[in-house]
Amino acid sequence: MASAEDAKSALTGAGQRGLANLHANARSVNEAVVTVEPFVGASAVWACEQRTEDRDGPEVVLMLAAAVGEWFIVMCLAGSPAWDWPSATQLAALQAQRLSA
Numbered sequence: 259m260a261s262a263e264d265a266k267s268a269l270t271g272a273g274q275r276g277l278a279n280l281h282a283n284a285r286s287v288n289e290a291v292v293t294v295e296p297f298v299g300a301s302a303v304w305a306c307e308q309r310t311e312d313r314d315g316p317e318v319v320l321m322l323a324a325a326v327g328e329w330f331i332v333m334c335l336a337g338s339p340a341w342d343w344p345s346a347t348q349l350a351a352l353q354a355q356r357l358s359a
Contacts, residue, residue: 262301265325269304272323272332284312297347299354300324305343320346326354 259265273291287309294305308319319336320343331353335341 259328259330262325262328265328265330266302268330269302269323269325272304273306273321276321276334282310282312284310284317286310287316292343294322294343294347296324297351297354299326299351299358301326303350322346322350324350324354326357329354329357331357 259268289306289308292305292307294303296303303322303324305323306321308321310317310319317336317338318340319334320341321332321334323330323332331350333346333350333353335346335349
């Protein structure tokens with residue numbers, strides 16, 4: 259982004275800018291914005307937890323966006339075993355650390 263303020267402002271509406279997975283056979287069961295504290299290196303975060311179901315059963319998808327200086331990072335985490343928020347923010351903090359290096 260052009261500045262740290264631009265990166266923060268990009269968090270507004272982050273959930274509406276995702277790309278659809280056209281190959282997914284899952285249906286959304288529940289989606290909720292969750293409160294996640296900014297991780298080391300982030301000045302602000304946006305987080306969403308989506309629960310889906312497909313032929314293999316239920317799945318949790320974690321979406322995390324953050325302003326890190328003038329950078330805007332976005333992560334979408336899914337799979338088995340399911341991700342949790344402490345692991346997601348730890349991974350995001352590693353990415354933030356690499357950006358500032």
